[in-house]
Amino acid sequence: MIVRQLFLVALATILLVPTVASSATATREQCFRQFSPKSGQAGKDVIWVPTLDALVDAMLKAAKVGPDDYVIDLGSGDGKIPIAAAKNFGARALGVEYNPQMVQLARCYVRVEDLSDRVQIVQGDIFETDFSQATVLTLYLLTDLNLKLRPTILNLRPGTRVVSNTFKMGDWSPDQFIESEIGNTRAYLWIVPAKLDGLWEFREDTSGETFRVQFTQHHQELKSAPASVQESLPIRNAKLRGADIEFTLDAPPGLHLAGTVDGDEMRLTARSGAARKAYTGRRLR
Numbered sequence: 001m002i003v004r005q006l007f008l009v010a011l012a013t014i015l016l017v018p019t020v021a022s023s024a025t026a027t028r029e030q031c032f033r034q035f036s037p038k039s040g041q042a043g044k045d046v047i048w049v050p051t052l053d054a055l056v057d058a059m060l061k062a063a064k065v066g067p068d069d070y071v072i073d074l075g076s077g078d079g080k081i082p083i084a085a086a087k088n089f090g091a092r093a094l095g096v097e098y099n100p101q102m103v104q105l106a107r108c109y110v111r112v113e114d115l116s117d118r119v120q121i122v123q124g125d126i127f128e129t130d131f132s133q134a135t136v137l138t139l140y141l142l143t144d145l146n147l148k149l150r151p152t153i154l155n156l157r158p159g160t161r162v163v164s165n166t167f168k169m170g171d172w173s174p175d176q177f178i179e180s181e182i183g184n185t186r187a188y189l190w191i192v193p194a195k196l197d198g199l200w201e202f203r204e205d206t207s208g209e210t211f212r213v214q215f216t217q218h219h220q221e222l223k224s225a226p227a228s229v230q231e232s233l234p235i236r237n238a239k240l241r242g243a244d245i246e247f248t249l250d251a252p253p254g255l256h257l258a259g260t261v262d263g264d265e266m267r268l269t270a271r272s273g274a275a276r277k278a279y280t281g282r283r284l285r
Contacts, residue, residue, distance in 0.1 A: 046075065046145070055185045064161070073093065079097075082095040082120075134156065173220075174190055205280060206277070257270045
């Protein structure tokens with residue numbers, strides 16, 4: 001009987017002592033020792049190599065992360081980017097990681113930083129994850145994996161910022177090249193562009209005058225249809241950054257227009273000296 005009572009007391013003591021992973025007083029060092037991650041360890045699609053702190057900071061600054069952002073990191077490893085996005089930039093963040101041990105390590109770090117209200121780490125496959133709510137998407141994959149994800153990324157909301165450590169997106173040219181202060185590391189920023197392909201008709205809000213432009217699009221690069229398409233006016237100096245657009249009609253009077261795209265509608269403004277004209281554009285086909 002005495003032995004049984006001692007056993008029960010010992011068992012109760014063990015159950016009352018939290019593990020490092022669940023302790024509110026754990027330190028980063030304790031988290032690291034418990035899960036023992038190793039740079040270069042194998043993952044599902046890539047090996048794990050931690051992103052340098054200076055590059056994390058440069059990536060998030062380039063993406064202009066702020067309190068209104070929701071940052072999703074695909075292949076989040078030890079959770080460094082989601083934690084930095086919340087801790088240093090005030091954002092909400094989600095890390096998606098396939099390796100269960102790395103998930104537990106990242107969650108341990110999140111608790112240590114007291115960021116559980118702003119950072120979530122989930123175990124999952126990045127190719128089966130819905131990341132459509134991201135305003136900022138971060139990646140440290142390989143080029144072929146980026147290309148596999150690219151069609152889904154291009155269907156995100158226009159203006160979504162995408163930052164990839166080291167690896168590019170094929171023929172989708174980055175909007176910005178990012179270097180950290182320590183050098184010898186690089187990342188790339190893309191702004192998901194609005195979809196403009198098709199024939200658009202623009203009407204001046206006051207006079208009712210109209211013109212048409214047949215846009216052809218390759219990611220953020222815009223051109224107009226050849227001059228042989230008679231119903232379309234040629235354009236030049238076109239720039240598309242997310243939902244923000246500007247271009248100049250390459251025909252008299254050389255009108256320069258700038259504004260925003262919202263689905264099948266554009267709101268544009270043209271200025272000439274003190275004069276201002278507002279145009280509404282609608283996609284016809």
